[in-house]
Amino acid sequence: MAVYTDVSAAEMADFIARYDIGTLTSFHGIAEGVENSNFLVQTTGGTFILTLYEKRVARGDLPFFIGLMQHLAARGLSCPQPVERRDGTVLGELGGRPAAMVTFLPGVSVRRPTAHHCAELGAGLARLHLAGADFTMERANTLSVAGWRPLFDVARDGADTVAPGLADTIAQELAALEGDWPKGLPSGIIHADLFPDNAFFLDEALSGIIDFYFACTDAFAYDVAICLNAWCFEADGSYNVTKGRALLSSYGALRPLSAVEVAALPRLARGAALRFLLTRLVDWLNVPAGALVKPKDPLEYLKKLRFHQQVAGAEDYGLIP
Numbered sequence: 526m527a528v529y530t531d532v533s534a535a536e537m538a539d540f541i542a543r544y545d546i547g548t549l550t551s552f553h554g555i556a557e558g559v560e561n562s563n564f565l566v567q568t569t570g571g572t573f574i575l576t577l578y579e580k581r582v583a584r585g586d587l588p589f590f591i592g593l594m595q596h597l598a599a600r601g602l603s604c605p606q607p608v609e610r611r612d613g614t615v616l617g618e619l620g621g622r623p624a625a626m627v628t629f630l631p632g633v634s635v636r637r638p639t640a641h642h643c644a645e646l647g648a649g650l651a652r653l654h655l656a657g658a659d660f661t662m663e664r665a666n667t668l669s670v671a672g673w674r675p676l677f678d679v680a681r682d683g684a685d686t687v688a689p690g691l692a693d694t695i696a697q698e699l700a701a702l703e704g705d706w707p708k709g710l711p712s713g714i715i716h717a718d719l720f721p722d723n724a725f726f727l728d729e730a731l732s733g734i735i736d737f738y739f740a741c742t743d744a745f746a747y748d749v750a751i752c753l754n755a756w757c758f759e760a761d762g763s764y765n766v767t768k769g770r771a772l773l774s775s776y777g778a779l780r781p782l783s784a785v786e787v788a789a790l791p792r793l794a795r796g797a798a799l800r801f802l803l804t805r806l807v808d809w810l811n812v813p814a815g816a817l818v819k820p821k822d823p824l825e826y827l828k829k830l831r832f833h834q835q836v837a838g839a840e841d842y843g844l845i846p
């Protein structure tokens with residue numbers, strides 16, 4: 526359960542009194558997620574999600590995330606909407622953390638996506654990229670290649686306790702990617718964490734996207750590479766090319782990848798695998814005392830990285846030329 530910051534019933538009721546959403550009837554910490562503290566809040570006015578922003582979310586970035594969710598919804602994308610307080614603002618403070626209430630999105634996330642889910646997701650990702658085109662705010666990707674070495678510095682000493690030789694493997698991969706990271710690719714708003722737990726489905730159709738707190742301005746194809754990592758591998762670590770083809774072809778039907786994006790895809794996929802290997806490793810080695818959280822397995826991403834290292838070209842991901 527990701528609850529890093531405890532909130533008492535009295536604090537919660539007090540916080541809710543600043544909104545025009547009725548009075549508190551119940552709330553509980555949400556069992557999923559690893560980044561922020563999330564609470565399902567029920568009031569006489571409805572159901573809401575309250576997020577307390579934790580370690581990786583910079584306070585100064587919150588207007589970007591809030592503005593982006595409002596922008597995407599105005600373009601027809603189904604995503605949570607920040608709820609205004611009586612004074613017209615959307616950001617508050619609770620338990621010493623910045624906090625915001627968003628609307629509850631119906632739908633369920635899938636644990637084992639099928640090729641059909643991957644196709645739905647590919648189209649949804651393309652719609653997100655297109656809908657973000659006229660969003661005027663920008664946010665650099667703090668977890669792109671320049672952000673990986675600082676993560677490695679934090680995790681290096683403990684890495685071999687997780688898997689023998691892991692520190693060396695990461696050091697080599699990091700050096701290789703730092704030396705040759707794709708530049709100048711078509712860029713715009715990307716989600717940057719569109720994992721199966723952040724996509725909701727109703728009747729097998731993608732019904733909504735949540736968790737925009739890694740969203741940033743970066744290469745669209747990097748977002749595609751993140752999704753290939755998150756959606757198209759099996760539990761045993763093997764890549765499912767049918768799922769990859771489904772995701773890539775439905776994405777490409779709405780936003781065709783250019784030749785430079787196609788050429789960059791294997792390297793972007795390696796980078797995406799390293800990014801999640803590193804953040805998971807840091808989290809695995811540093812679970813805060815008293816936090817209710819189940820850290821995610823870093824070695825899942827080591828297996829994925831090994832797959833990408835031997836890929837010859839984008840066709841290995843299922844891209845049809």
Ligand SMILES: Nc1ncnc2c1ncn2[C@@H]1O[C@H](COP(=O)(O)OP(=O)(O)O)[C@@H](O)[C@H]1O
Pocket residue numbers: 527555557558559560561562563574605627628629630631722723735736738
């Ligand atoms: N707007 C929402 N509507 C419905 N459920 C939500 C919403 N936001 C979050 N959740 C639930 O809370 C969980 C954790 O949220 P998430 O944003 O992924 O956390 P984190 O910020 O830790 O990554 C999600 O998996 C989902 O079950």
Ligand SMILES: N[C@@H](CCOP(=O)(O)O)C(=O)O
Pocket residue numbers: 557558559560561718720722723736801804805821
């Ligand atoms: N998707 C990341 C973890 C952060 O996302 P969350 O939505 O699960 O909190 C990963 O799998 O490493």
